[in-house]
Amino acid sequence: MNKPYVIIHTHTSIDGNLDIMDLQAFEEASRQYQELSLDPEKQQFEIQGYLNGKTTTEDNITHYKRPELDENAAPVPEGDYVADPDAPMYYLAMDTRGELAFEENTFGYGGVPSHIVVALTERVSNAYKDFLRKKKISYIIAGKEQIDYDVMLDKFYNLFHIKRMMVGGGGTLNWSIVQNGLVDEVSVILAPIANADPDGHRFFVAKDPYSSIEETSFQLKSVQELEHDTLWIRYSVKKK
Template sequence: MNRPYIFCHMLTSLDGKIMGNYMSTPEGEIGSSVFYDLAFGKYRYYKHQGWLSGRVTTDDNFTFYKKPDLDEDAEIVPEGDYVADFDENIHYVSIDPSGVLGWDKNYIIYQDTRAHVIEVLTNKASNSYKDLLRKLGISYIIAGDTTLDYEVLLEKLKKLFKIELLMLGGGGVLNWSFIQEGLCDEVSVIMAACADGSTKTPTLFMEKEGLSDDKPVHFKLEDVKIMEGDSLWLRYKIKK
């Protein structure tokens, strides 16, 4: 396989939400801890080399909607991808086709995990943005002209960064896009024993016009376990 093995690992409420008020409940916090331990803990089940999220997820959790500090007079950077020097043994892969995220350093810290940032761009990203990434020591991959080329992205993650196991971590639109493209192999869901009934928060999978549709996808249950706080760990393989 000329790409990493991909598992989608997510925390949800009982009604399938991946964000919302339920996360601040005792059950939601326990579910969050279970989620983290399985993918990032000392004795983690998934020994992946990186995880991938969309632009909104990145802004919500790491860049907080800051504007990038661009030098519009920057010299033209070399064409193609850029692999920076890094010390981290895990990567945070951020989908950002136009290059708008306001990074100010080349790593993120998620609880006890420090990860090197890899930006995924298309040719829509400006020279000034790529110049900023180089100055910060942030690696980037060009994967497509005006729209994201998933297969090129995954091939480059495996070739350039030796990522054999990749975690897909939202949001719902990105999760569903990968699944509909046939590029996700496994789904792991920690279902917290709570819900908030919100109609305004995103769900585990969401179609978006121009990126995916609502064609059904079939799953095969591999395992289910009762975890702390009455949460459930569900593991599915995706039927091709």
């Protein structure tokens, strides 16, 4: 199996909350987070794509709409659909059931146009695959009922030439990919803010059936002070 080098890169408050806060320090941390990962001049990771969890994609792109599907569409060819094998950047999404209502085949987070690739499972309908093809949105089949990370990462590497990949969150995806032992680096942009919301979205979240609560240690690789009292902390995951 081939696999990209995987970097979880997330900006968080001191209390481990990922949610947007109406504070100048949040804006500054968010800006630096984007620059380090995606700004062509300032980026530090050399990534070719970034993966987000389904909820994050719904929050930021598809807004919980459901796609209009042609249930009578002709059968699409079996297997994966590669609409653009040479994009400079990819937005990588996960959708086990075929529900994300994308409107176009690129997303411009951080001002960088990124071609959308959706990791699906075998249970996704012909009608949803037809919907993606009509929009020239790439997809891969990775797993029967749930996403098989090994298959997904191998296809990202081989079909889209993604040698280095960022995981952009949220916490559910972050923790499940850590627990699957696939993370090479955890990059934390720590903003000097907090709101102590007990229901806030956290940096790591265990969620059945994707992951479980488990004590885990990390090894410090570097720590750097950025602008506006923001810290950039890089860890590797300690092997058990």
